Amino acid sequence: MTQIAALTTDAELLELLRSSGLKIAQIDTVDFANYSRSAEAPSAVVIDVRGTHPTLPPGVPEFRKAHPQSALVVIVSKLDPQFMLGAMRAGVNECLPEPLTQEGIEEALRGVVVGSQSEPAGQVYAFVGAKGGVGTSTMAVNTAAALHKRTKASTLLVDLHVVHGDAALFFGADPRFSVVDAIENVHRVDESFFSGLVEKSRCGVQVLASSNRPIHGAMDPQRTRALLDFAKHKYQYTILDVPRSDFAMLDALDPVTSIVVVTSQEVSALRSATHAAETLRQRYGAARVRVVLNRFDKNAAVATTDIERVLGEPLKHLIPSDYRVAVEAVNTGIPLVLADSKLARSIKTLASDLAGLGKDPTQDGAPGGVLSRLAWRRV
C-alpha cells in the first residue's frame, strides 16, 4: 500500500521523499479529490503549494473528514501565519517551509508513518438509531458478537447512552463500572485502568456499559473522542451504541470508521433516518455513512425503491424481522448471531461487510458450511 502520496510535480521533492525509504506515489488534484470518496487512503499526503500565492487543492476538509488517521503535510515557500491558520482549520497537520532537507522531511513524516506501522489502529463502527426502538442496540451488539465470533479479534462494545442504556443486558453482563467512569477519568485512562472498567461477556466481547447514575457536568465531545481514540488503539473492533438525541456524542465520532444509521420502514423513522444520514454525511463524509433497514417486510406499504429514492442511496442491508429470535436473545443474554437463523445470517453479513471481511466461509451454503459438513459422508 502507498504510504505517502505526493501532490507535486517537483522531481527534487519526489527524490527527497523517496530517499526516506517510504513507498511514494505521485498524485494530481483529481487523485487527491478521489481519496475522499474512497475507503482507503495513504498514511500521509504531502501537498506542494510553493509559489507566491499558496492555495490548498480543493477537497482538503473532505479528505480530513473521510480519513482522520491520514496526515496532511503541506510544503510552503515560507511560513505565512494567515495561510497556516486556514490550512490547520481545513485539517492540515503540518506546514513545512523551504529550504527542504532530508532531515526536515523525515521529521515531518516520522510520527505519521512510524505510528501507522507500529500501532495499527482498529476499526470503530457507530450505530445510531433513526428513532427509539428501531433495533439499534440489537444491531450494535450482534455486530460486535459476529465480528468476535468470526475473527476472534479483541472486540469492545461501548454503550454511549450515559444512563439507561441496555446494551450490557444483551450480553447477559452486569458490569460494575460504566462509560461514565471511563469518560470522567479519561485523563488517566491507560491499559490497566481501562481493563478494570470493561466487563468480559460470556461470548468474549468486552463491554463498557451505560451507567445507573448521571454524569457530573456536561458531556463533552473531546472526552468522548479521547476515549474512542484510546479504544481504537487497544481493540481491533470497537462498536458503539450511540444515543440519537445526544449531540455531544454525535459530534465526537471523528475516530469512527463507519456510521450505521438504523431505521425501520415506518415513515417517521425514515424521515428521521434521512435527516440523520444527511447531517452525518456532511460532518463525516458520505463514504463513512450508511443506512440499514431493520425489520424489513417486503409487503410493507413503503417499498424499498421509494426508501432508496428518499435516502439517495441503495439499501445494501435489509435485516429481516424475527421477533421471537430477537426477544429470546435479549431474555437469555446470548447474542442472537451465536445461533443460526435468517436474522443472524443477515447481521453477520452486515458485520463482515462493515469490516471488509468478505463472505463468511462458515456461513451456510458457502464452502466450509453445510456442504463441507456433508462432504465427509461422501468419502
Ligand SMILES: Nc1ncnc2c1ncn2[C@@H]1O[C@H](COP(=O)(O)OP(=O)(O)OP(=O)(O)O)[C@@H](O)[C@H]1O
Ligand atoms: N430484526 C428484528 N426483528 C424483530 N424484532 C427485533 C428486531 N430487531 C430488534 N427487535 C426487537 O425490537 C426491540 C427494540 O430493539 P432494540 O432494543 O435493539 O432497539 P433500540 O433502537 O436500541 O431501542 P432504544 O431506543 O430503546 O435503545 C427489542 O425487543 C428487540 O428484540
Ligand SMILES: [Mg+2]
Ligand atoms: Mg438501544
